Amino acid sequence: MSAPVVWWIRRDLRLRDNPALDAAAGAGAVVPLFVVDEALWARSGDVRRAWMVRSLEALDRAMAGHLVVRCGPPATEVLAVATDVGAGVVHAAEDFGPYGRRRDADVGIALARAGVEVEWTGSPYAVEPGSVVKEDGSPFQVFGPFHRAWAARGWPAAAPPAPVTWADGGEGVALPDAPPVDAELPTAGEEAAQRRWEEFRDRALEQYAARRDEPAGDHTSRLSPYLRLGVLHPRTLLADLDPRRKGHAVYRSELAWREFYADVLWHHPGSARRSLKPALASLRVDRGQQADTHFEAWATGRTGYPIVDAGMRQLLGEGWMHNRVRMITASFLVKDLHIDWTRGARHFMRHLVDGDLASNSHGWQWVAGTGTDPAPYFRIFNPTTQGLRFDPDGDYIRRWVPELASLPAADIHTPWSDGMLPLGGAGYPPPVVNHQAERSEALARYEATRSER
DNA sequence: TTTTGAGTTGTTCGA
DNA sequence: GTCGAACAACTCAAA
Secondary structure, eight states, rough: OOOEEEEEESSSSSSOOOOOHHHHHHTSEEEEEEOOOOHHHHTHHHHHHHHHHHHHHHHHHTTTOOEEEEESSSSHHHHHHHHTOSSSSSOOOOSHHHHHHHHHHHHHHHHHHOOOOOEEOOOOOSSSSOOOOOSSSSOOSSSHHHHHHHHHOOOOEEEOOOOOOOOOOOSOOOOOOOOSSSSSOOOOOOHHHHHHHHHHHHHHHHTTTHHTTTTTTSOOOOOOEEEEEEEEHHHHHHHHTOSSSSSHHHHHHHHHHHHHHHHHHHOOGGGTTSSGGGGGGOOOOOOOOOHHHHHHHTTOOOSHHHHHHHHHHHHHHHHHHHHHHHHHHHHHHHHHHHOOHHHHHHHHHOTTTTTTTTHHHHHHHHHHHHHHHHOTTTTOOOHHHHHHHHHHTTTTHHHHOOTTSSOOOHHHHHSHHHTOOOOTTTTTOOOSSHHHHHHHHHHHHHHHHTTTT
């Protein structure tokens, strides 16, 4: 009888279409291992911790309770488990993030010293970061050409399910307790994820191009929390899409944005925390008491701009925010409050259940104009216009800003207009800044960085 | 090799 | 009210 192998689970909490698991299953009885890595755990907010724990519990149930959980440095724990069970090989999917790459290099060294092999198979992406390049071998800087090249490169079909024999991994450590969270999280687990995809696909995908920007109602897939942990692989979704149909094509391009940003992070690991455009490093941002007050108003959903406040409250209430509103709220922090994008990005990462370093950082950089494929600096979202355009009936505002629930649609985006509200009296604050004035201020600051060049 | 032009999730202004 | 232009700068691929 052959020795068992370890399947080290990181961002692939699923049993279907899982190349690393398939590779492990083909090599012997599988000891599925998850290591709670303090370095990552400490950085996650309560919502993502809770989501992680519930997702691991669901995975453990799906494999009849065989999941082995360890807490500690991965280089120590993976080796310890491999040694305990007598495994000569560890299988895992590749991680392309800056921390993951360093960690995996360390683990690889520690295992090699002990004579244990590591085999990396697959990744959380349809196309591996770093593998889509221009003719001359250099990385793409903008999404459009990347998207074309990415689609042209293509991806393998899902592998048929392979039988797995689970091995006894011995005494496991219990999962950490899921921290109590107020946010109502999605149902954890692969079956729930698959059901959600099928439900969305059959109900809303055809209308996706037309309605995906409406934050009221249920027009987006909401699969990001599952994709974040690899409960679903994007390949599974891509296999169901027909890019000749408009809604399908637009949904596919959203998956491509996710892959583009992972690719950018792979080429520029520092871009998670620092602006990619050096020219904009000199952009003047506000700090100090006044900025702290503004940041607090933004973070708690009390800026006086209804669409901004609705979004920020949805973030706290659900651990999730509609993509359109992420752009609006981010733009408001950067362009209206003149606060550094990294501060907003950290707040998002702390509260988002789907918080993904590559997508989050580069989404923020897009808004701030500091990233690859940036929005032109003069493209400044007007929160009132955006609210009117994408939440014309005001239903999204009513859901998250109950103080304004009684206002008619015509007024709900401008509660400061004559007689709509006794400002402050209904518990809703007046605008924290004047958008038109701050727009001019932002333009002036961006202009200043240009003349410095 | 060099040039050209399309593209880039928005807003404002003025006809 | 609607519509096109202007608001830069740069990437990238086609010509």
